[in-house]
Amino acid sequence: MTAEKSRKNAALLTPEEMAAADRLTIAAGVPGIVLMERAGQAVARAALKLGAPGGAVLVLCGPGNNGGDGFIAARCLAAAGYRVETRLLKAAEALKGDALEAFGRMDMAALPLLKDDRIADDAAEALTRADLIIDALFGAGLDRPLQGGAAELVEAVNRSGKPLLAVDLPSGLNGADGAVPGVAIKARATVTFFRQKPGHLLYPGRALCGEITVADIGIEASVFDQIAPDTFINGPDLWLEAWPRPDPAGHKYSRGHVIVFGGPVTATGAARLSAGAALRAGAGLVTLASPPDAVMVNACHLTAVMLKKLAGVEAIADLLADRRLNAVLIGPGFGVGDKTRAAVTEILKAGRATVLDADALTSFATCPDALFAAIKDNPEPVILTPHDGEFARLFPGLEGGKLCRARNAAAKSGAVVVLKGPDTVIAAPDGRTAINRNAPPWLATAGSGDVLAGIAAGLLAQGVPGFEAASQAVWLHGEAGREAGPGLSAEDLASALKPAIRTLVEKTGQG
Numbered sequence: 001m002t003a004e005k006s007r008k009n010a011a012l013l014t015p016e017e018m019a020a021a022d023r024l025t026i027a028a029g030v031p032g033i034v035l036m037e038r039a040g041q042a043v044a045r046a047a048l049k050l051g052a053p054g055g056a057v058l059v060l061c062g063p064g065n066n067g068g069d070g071f072i073a074a075r076c077l078a079a080a081g082y083r084v085e086t087r088l089l090k091a092a093e094a095l096k097g098d099a100l101e102a103f104g105r106m107d108m109a110a111l112p113l114l115k116d117d118r119i120a121d122d123a124a125e126a127l128t129r130a131d132l133i134i135d136a137l138f139g140a141g142l143d144r145p146l147q148g149g150a151a152e153l154v155e156a157v158n159r160s161g162k163p164l165l166a167v168d169l170p171s172g173l174n175g176a177d178g179a180v181p182g183v184a185i186k187a188r189a190t191v192t193f194f195r196q197k198p199g200h201l202l203y204p205g206r207a208l209c210g211e212i213t214v215a216d217i218g219i220e221a222s223v224f225d226q227i228a229p230d231t232f233i234n235g236p237d238l239w240l241e242a243w244p245r246p247d248p249a250g251h252k253y254s255r256g257h258v259i260v261f262g263g264p265v266t267a268t269g270a271a272r273l274s275a276g277a278a279l280r281a282g283a284g285l286v287t288l289a290s291p292p293d294a295v296m297v298n299a300c301h302l303t304a305v306m307l308k309k310l311a312g313v314e315a316i317a318d319l320l321a322d323r324r325l326n327a328v329l330i331g332p333g334f335g336v337g338d339k340t341r342a343a344v345t346e347i348l349k350a351g352r353a354t355v356l357d358a359d360a361l362t363s364f365a366t367c368p369d370a371l372f373a374a375i376k377d378n379p380e381p382v383i384l385t386p387h388d389g390e391f392a393r394l395f396p397g398l399e400g401g402k403l404c405r406a407r408n409a410a411a412k413s414g415a416v417v418v419l420k421g422p423d424t425v426i427a428a429p430d431g432r433t434a435i436n437r438n439a440p441p442w443l444a445t446a447g448s449g450d451v452l453a454g455i456a457a458g459l460l461a462q463g464v465p466g467f468e469a470a471s472q473a474v475w476l477h478g479e480a481g482r483e484a485g486p487g488l489s490a491e492d493l494a495s496a497l498k499p500a501i502r503t504l505v506e507k508t509g510q511g
């Protein structure tokens with residue numbers, strides 16, 4: 001598969017982009033009702049998989065095309081022998097276009113159809129009877145919080161405790177950013193079409209989707225010629241082409257040399273975690289630059305990672321005169337304050353691929369613009385890896401959804417921003433973003449972020465561009481978390497990178 005095709009597989013579409021894909025497909029000769037038939041049939045197939053053969057299915061339909069998918073699914077499930085009831089949120093007269101056509105295709109004799117504005121009360125009995133509920137109330141067209149009868153219905157559905165299958169998106173969830181502005185359906189499973197939306201991957205929305213199926217409804221990838229999505233699922237489809245391939249005839253220096261700046265004697269562990277991870281990520285050499293008082297404790301703990309005594313900020317320029325030190329990491333355990341700001345400024349002046357984490361970020365809380373100016377003067381990529389707290393300190397004016405915050409922060413700072421968490425977002429200054437989904441919750445443990453920063457530095461040292469290095473690092477960190485499993489501590493992560501790295505090496509044909 002070509003890199004271009006893989007990237008298209010990794011694309012995430014906003015509701016607007018999805019509507020454009022729909023329009024382009026219709027313009028190319030596939031009628032909208034045909035797309036809706038395929039969508040509704042995919043929903044019916046997913047319902048069959050959820051079990052209760054021949055059982056009672058309640059299909060809740062909204063006023064738009066999401067409801068249209070529900071009508072088709074209702075017809076298909078009735079034909080498959082299920083006892084199907086539908087409820088329409090608005091009077092049938094309000095339906096139009098493909099949804100009206102789909103409504104007309106239902107066999108009215110077989111399907112008791114009730115329409116009632118006091119729908120929550122009206123639906124109460126049907127909810128009790130149902131073995132499965134299909135949520136076709138609102139999908140990509142949600143444009144405001146659910147209120148009134150719709151909100152009451154959603155709450156009643158969630159209270160029912162019945163298995164719930166959502167069509168496209170759990171109703172109430174914003175597909176663009178995963179926000180839930182009011183109430184929303186909590187689904188056991190969700191069927192979406194063609195490609196996922198950011199809201200399927202971002203919290204809190206992600207927690208409402210259950211198991212997600214992406215159904216092919218006949219929209220061709222050629223629509224990407226006109227819709228150029230810039231948001232992707234983070235994974236090898238997005239960046240395998242950029243995975244570093246060591247020269248078979250090369251040597252350790254041709255795999256890059258990372259320098260990690262370590263902290264004082266009372267806080268040496270973080271930088272060592274980073275350094276070990278940089279080595280595992282494939283850097284040929286890693287050196288830890290240690291303040292004099294911490295040299296002994298570092299020396300007692302380091303083996304493959306090399307150690308260098310660094311007298312102070314004044315010594316940084318001399319150290320970085322060695323151009324073989326081609327990637328720098330500073331922040332973990334380094335300490336917050338003037339000295340850190342001076343060190344970071346000196347490092348950025350030296351023009352190296354750089355990862356700034358933890359204390360290196362917090363130290364600029366009082367003067368973020370000075371940091372952004374220094375980043376923009378550095379010709380090499382810079383990656384910032386804040387968690388939410390560090391992000392808020394460095395980008396106090398940026399609010400809104402995680403995707404939008406990370407994207408604005410990258411544009412503002414000129415750096416690749418890795419906004420960490422269970423749904424880490426990686427954003428490049430050119431507007432590309434990736435959303436990560438493979439991180440297990442047990443990665444939330446002290447020192448885990450230090451390891452992530454180290455992996456990123458190790459990849460930068462091997463010449464991987466900033467956005468790809470950051471995305472690869474976040475994905476590998478997630479894979480390592482899964483490999484190490486529950487009960488992990490940050491020390492376990494570096495060695496747990498090996499199976500994921502092996503898989504990537506094999507995929508790139510180097511194995």
Ligand SMILES: NC(=O)C1=CN([C@@H]2O[C@H](COP(=O)(O)OP(=O)(O)OC[C@H]3O[C@@H](n4cnc5c(N)ncnc54)[C@H](O)[C@@H]3O)[C@@H](O)[C@H]2O)[C@@H](O)CC1
Pocket residue numbers: 018019021022035036039062063064065066067068069137138139140141142143144145146147150167168169193217
């Ligand atoms: N775009 C595509 O490629 C396809 C879309 N399909 C379906 O079409 C859906 C999108 O259809 P629509 O654009 O009609 O959107 P929806 O069916 O999601 O909802 C639109 C309607 O709901 C109203 N509405 C929005 N938020 C509301 C709120 N909070 N309270 C009350 N009313 C509200 C709008 O005014 C509008 O009347 C998708 O989610 C999907 O299920 C499928 O039929 C297959 C193809």
Ligand SMILES: Nc1ncnc2c1ncn2[C@@H]1O[C@H](COP(=O)(O)OP(=O)(O)O)[C@@H](O)[C@H]1O
Pocket residue numbers: 358387420421422423424439440441442443444445446447448449450451452477
């Ligand atoms: N609930 C979660 N699920 C998965 N990963 C998480 C979760 N919470 C945090 N993480 C990940 O754990 C790491 C924690 O990093 P950080 O907050 O910097 O911690 P530390 O400074 O202790 O290393 C980040 O990579 C983050 O994405």
Ligand SMILES: [K+]
Pocket residue numbers: 066135136137138139166167168169170171
């Ligand atoms: K829905």
